[in-house]
Each structure stands twice: as structure tokens, then as C-alpha cells.
Amino acid sequence: MNPFVSLIIISFVSLVFGLIVMWVSKKFKVEGNPIVEQINAILPQTQCGQCTYPGCKPYAQAIASGEAQINQCPPGGEEGVKKLAELLDVEVIELNPDNGEAKEIDMVVEIIEKDCIGCTKCIQVCPVDAIVGAAKHMHTIIIDACTGCDLCIPACPVDCIITIEAPLPKFVQRIDKPALYSTIEQAQQW
Amino acid sequence: MSGLFFIFISAVFINNFVLVKFLGLCPFMGVSSKYQSALGMGLATTFVLTLSSILSYFIHTYLLVPLGLEYLKTLSFILVIAVTVQVTEMILHKTSPLLYQVLGIFLPLITTNCAVLGVALLNIQEQNNLIESAVFGFGASIGFTLVLVLFSAVRERIEMADIPESFKGTPIALVTAGIMSIAFMGFGGMVR
Incomplete structure (x- = not known):
């Protein structure tokens, strides 16, 4: 067969496939909310x-x-x-x-480091990964990332996590500097 | 009937696509580090591979052969696979968001899985009919899933093991894959 004809045929087949995909994408369009x-x-x-x-x-x-x-x-x-x-x-x-109550003054938590036994339990519950540390090593909290949710306090078996006043108002921090960055560029700016 | 059974067994074990024919190695290495993702990839591939082997049979028999365009089969099969993957993804997104989330990124990755194209081409080479093509495609993908899941289990164990520095990561995975491949060679001769 003439190569030119086969070119036309294969283009036509591709076109048909393209139309099928187009139709399906219209038909099964997912409306985001x-x-x-x-x-x-x-x-x-x-x-x-x-x-x-x-x-x-x-x-x-x-x-x-x-x-x-x-x-x-x-x-x-x-x-x-x-x-x-x-x-x-x-x-x-x-x-x-x-x-729960909204706090007038923004609080974050702090680990009393000499009491920490390195059980990693607080690391597991922290929703924003603001606690660093490893098993049997002392943990500490990254104040900037802490959102003050207090979830780690009941998790600590030796009660060595206390709330302290945040160095910066948290609400301001959160808006300017959210705990979870949406883009890498955003995170690198800080 | 027994013929179909042999095609199936042969595709799963004896001519396993990953370990014997060495097709689809990219997802085999790429997504086998976790059991969950391996299973997800396996399921997605099973679905697409079976569907695309049937569709490419139709394209070959009813379009390419009558027009004498068999030499364009690779091109058209790639088209068929890409379209199948796309359409599957869109339909799945709409009808079953849960499954869509489970399969996630693996679905579009199948487009570039050479095992899918390999099955379509082998079906033509072996001159399989429609049912045989479907069974062969299904068997091949079951074999793919089986090996992927087995390998991910092994890799999860390897993660914990004490490995010499120079073998960590991909090297030990490749060594393991080689040993698994030798083990699968043992199935050779079970059925032709």
C-alpha cells in the first residue's frame, strides 16, 4: 500500500482515538468542589x-x-x-x-529536655512534624513549626511537655508562615 | 479449555514477563519498595493489560490486517494502550474516587510499561485468537502482580537487613531480582 495512504489511515485512527478520549473526558468530567x-x-x-x-x-x-x-x-x-x-x-x-477554647495568648509546647526519655510517642502524634528526635534520644520541639494543638501533651508518658507562650503570635505566624507549605518555593523563602 | 489453562500458567510462571522475559522492569524496580504500592500497581496493570490486549487484538484483526498495515502494529498498539490508560483513569476518577486514590500515580505510569506493549505484540506473534489473547494478557499481568508483590515483601525485609555500604539500595535489589529470576527459571519445562 502507498505509504501516503497508510499515513492518512493512521492519522485518522489517531483522530478517532483522540475524539474518544475527548468524549470520555467530557462525559466523565469530575467537578472539583x-x-x-x-x-x-x-x-x-x-x-x-x-x-x-x-x-x-x-x-x-x-x-x-x-x-x-x-x-x-x-x-x-x-x-x-x-x-x-x-x-x-x-x-x-x-x-x-x-x-476546646480559643486561647487569648498563643501557646506552643516545649519539652523539658532533661526529663525526656526518648520514647518517640509525641513524635507519632504530632500532626505537623514539629518534634525532632530519635528513639532513646532526647526530643525537642521546633517552635516555629508548632501550632499549639497540644496533642503531644497527653501522649507523653513522663509529662515532660509543657505549654509556653509563643514567641510570636501564632495567628500571625500561621498566615505569614503556615506550618505546612503548599509549595517548595514557599518553604525555601523562610 | 486446557489450552487456555496452559496459556495462563505459562504466562504467570514459565514465561513470567518480569523475571523470565525481563519486560516491565521499570515499575518492577520503581514501585516495589512498599507492599501497598506494589499491590496497587499490580491491580492497575492487571486491569489495563487485559483490556488493552483485547482492544489491540481487535485493532490488529479488523483494521490493520484488512488494510495490509501490519507493519504499523507497534505504533497503533501504543496508541491503543495510551487511550486505554487515559480513558480508564478518567472513568475511574468519576465512578470510584476511592480506587482512583488507591491506584493514584500508578495508573498513568502504565502507559510506559513495556510489558503491556509486549503482551500485545506477542499475542500477534503467537497468532492467538480473541479469548487466548485475553487469557494471555490476564495471565501476564497476574504474573507481573505476583512477582511485584513477592519482590516488595523481600525488599521490605532487605530494608531492615545489614547490607554492605556499596550494595545498599538498587544494587542489592538487582541482585535479589536476579536470584528470584533464577528461581523462576525452575518453572521452565513444567509446561512447554
Whole structure:
């Protein structure tokens, strides 16, 4: 067969395949839920679980689907509730005390290093990987990364984790310098 | 019927694509470091490989042969595989987000898995009919999954072992793969 004809045939076959893919991509288009992303952006990303959801994203999904109230995030504080209310166009409500209290002064935790036995239990519960250390070696907390969620305090078997006042207001820190960076460039800037 | 059974057994063990024919080594080395991901890759490959071996049979028999364009089979099979992977990914994303998350990155990676193309081409070479092609494709991917899962289990053990510095990582993985390959050679002669 003339090579030119085979060229046309194979191009035609490719075109048909392309059309199939196009049709399928239209037919099975997945609508993302942009509102979830927007809510998630407002939440403080402490991943502390005080809202009763496993993390900030699941809580954002729950808010978006109407399952959860906007007042279940103590780390976000009144400020966070206000922003959520603005985004979702609902009434500003008081923080739900069942989920814990918003702290007036931002707190982070510190390990009393001479008491640390190096059990790694606090490392495992830390949602933002702010604790460094290895088995049977002393651990310490990276203050800048700590979100003050206090999840490590009950995990410590020797009660050597205490809360201290944050050197910088955490809310400011979180906005300028979130615990979890969304891009590498963002992380490298700091 | 017994013919199909032999094709299946032969594709899984005797002519195992990874360890005997040395096809699909990239995912074999790449995603075998964890058991979970190995299983995910295996499942995704099983699905796509079976589907694409059937589709490429149709393309070959009803399009390329009547037009006398057999020499374009590699090109058209690559097309078929790419389209199958893309369409599978999109349908899966819509219909089963959970499975989509489990398979994740592995799904698009299958496009470049040479075992998939190898099966399609071998089907033509062996002049398999439709059912035989499907069984051969399914068997090949089951063999691929089996080896991937076995190898990932071995590699998880190797991670913990005390290995000389110069053998750490890929070298010891390749040595292990070689020994596994020798073991699989033992199946040779079981069925033709």
C-alpha cells in the first residue's frame, strides 16, 4: 500500500482515538468542589482534630456539605469563624466550647529536655512534624513549626511537655508562615 | 479449555514477563519498595493489560490486517494502550474516587510499561485468537502482580537487613531480582 495512504489511515485512527478520549473526558468530567478548597485555606492547618474531624481538610468538607458548624475550630479562633461566616455568607456564631477554647495568648509546647526519655510517642502524634528526635534520644520541639494543638501533651508518658507562650503570635505566624507549605518555593523563602 | 489453562500458567510462571522475559522492569524496580504500592500497581496493570490486549487484538484483526498495515502494529498498539490508560483513569476518577486514590500515580505510569506493549505484540506473534489473547494478557499481568508483590515483601525485609555500604539500595535489589529470576527459571519445562 502507498505509504501516503497508510499515513492518512493512521492519522485518522489517531483522530478517532483522540475524539474518544475527548468524549470520555467530557462525559466523565469530575467537578472539583472549589468551596472546600476555599474553606480549607481559611482553616489554620493545625490538623489538631479538636473539631472532631481527622484534620482540616475533612472538616472543610464537612462544613461544605452542611454537616458541621463553622464554630468548631478553636485554633482558628473568633477570627477564623468570622472569615468562614464571610465566605459562606452565614451568621457569625460563638465558638463551640465542646471543641476546646480559643486561647487569648498563643501557646506552643516545649519539652523539658532533661526529663525526656526518648520514647518517640509525641513524635507519632504530632500532626505537623514539629518534634525532632530519635528513639532513646532526647526530643525537642521546633517552635516555629508548632501550632499549639497540644496533642503531644497527653501522649507523653513522663509529662515532660509543657505549654509556653509563643514567641510570636501564632495567628500571625500561621498566615505569614503556615506550618505546612503548599509549595517548595514557599518553604525555601523562610 | 486446557489450552487456555496452559496459556495462563505459562504466562504467570514459565514465561513470567518480569523475571523470565525481563519486560516491565521499570515499575518492577520503581514501585516495589512498599507492599501497598506494589499491590496497587499490580491491580492497575492487571486491569489495563487485559483490556488493552483485547482492544489491540481487535485493532490488529479488523483494521490493520484488512488494510495490509501490519507493519504499523507497534505504533497503533501504543496508541491503543495510551487511550486505554487515559480513558480508564478518567472513568475511574468519576465512578470510584476511592480506587482512583488507591491506584493514584500508578495508573498513568502504565502507559510506559513495556510489558503491556509486549503482551500485545506477542499475542500477534503467537497468532492467538480473541479469548487466548485475553487469557494471555490476564495471565501476564497476574504474573507481573505476583512477582511485584513477592519482590516488595523481600525488599521490605532487605530494608531492615545489614547490607554492605556499596550494595545498599538498587544494587542489592538487582541482585535479589536476579536470584528470584533464577528461581523462576525452575518453572521452565513444567509446561512447554
